[in-house]
Amino acid sequence: MIDDIWVDPAVRALRPDFAVLAVGAYGLRNGPTDDRSRAWLAGAAGEAVGVEDPKVEAWREAYRAFGAKPQRTRPSVDALVRRMPLPEINLVVDAYNTVSVRHGLPIGGEDLARYEGAARLVRAAGDEPFEVVEKGxxxxxxxxxxxxxxxxxxxxxxxxWNWRQCVRTRITEETTDALFLLERLAPMSLEELGAAGDELVDLLKVITPGVRVESRLIEQG
Known part of the structure; x- marks a missing residue:
């Protein structure tokens, strides 16, 4: 699955500094928030980057580059660091939200069982369907x-980019195979990106000691 992920040249042209670390996790045993993940969330709240951190500002700049207004539809990490205490969702989502705010790094989580074909980052034609829930x-x-x-x-x-996920592929307590997309812009280093990926994997192994994990760094060029 992660070997087929790609980034369109039109996105590469927009932000040549973009890189994404894709992490696949297979055989997860997810569940509701518990005392372990509450402790992760509480600890992350005390270690979170600030809203003016250069890594968060880089995402606002990226949004402006394709015409979005980041004060109206905030990059995911910008929205998270403004939302303290962090919300309790489920074990896996709690884990990646914890890593996200500590590093100032947008992280998306996808249920691979609900995916159709390869994940790719593109500039939209405007007619693509996006499944949501409105008024229930x-x-x-x-x-x-x-x-x-x-x-x-x-x-x-x-x-x-990372503002709002569709309802179809979101991670639920029933998710067993998941894809995580850790998205980097300068000034975050590739070394920090890798460290964030390692932290996420460590938390996933706490949730599911036997989880199988693979990763792939997708850079420009």
Whole structure:
């Protein structure tokens, strides 16, 4: 799965400093938030980067580059560091949110069982389906033309780079195989990106000692 992930040249042209560390985790035993993950979240709240951290500002700049307004639709890490205490979702989501705010790093989590085809980061044509829930009912939205989106063969899985995930591929307590996308812009170093990936894997191994993990760094060029 992770060997097929790709980034469109149009996105590469927008931010040549972009890199993504893809982590696949197989055989997870997810579950509701417990005392372990509450401790992770509490610790991360005390160690989180600030909203003015250069790594967070880099994502606001990236949003402006494709026409988004980051004060209205915030990059995921920007939204998270403003939301303390961190929300309790489930063990796996708690784990990657913990790593995200500590490093100032957007992290997306996807349920591989609900994926269709390879993940790819592209600039949208504008007609791709994006599955959401509005007023408690399933609905389909569409990205703006030129918007940076993650997608698979069925449609958009995350709008505005890392702003909002579709309901179809989100990680639930029933998720067993997952894809994590750790997204880096300068000034974050590739070394810190790798360290964040290692921290995430360590937490996943606490959740599921026998989890099988693979990773791949996707850089520009």
């Amino acid at each position: 009912e399933p609905a389909v939205d569409h990205p703006e033309i030129g918007e940076v989106v993650w997608r698979d063969d069925r449609g958009v899985t995350c709008r505005r």
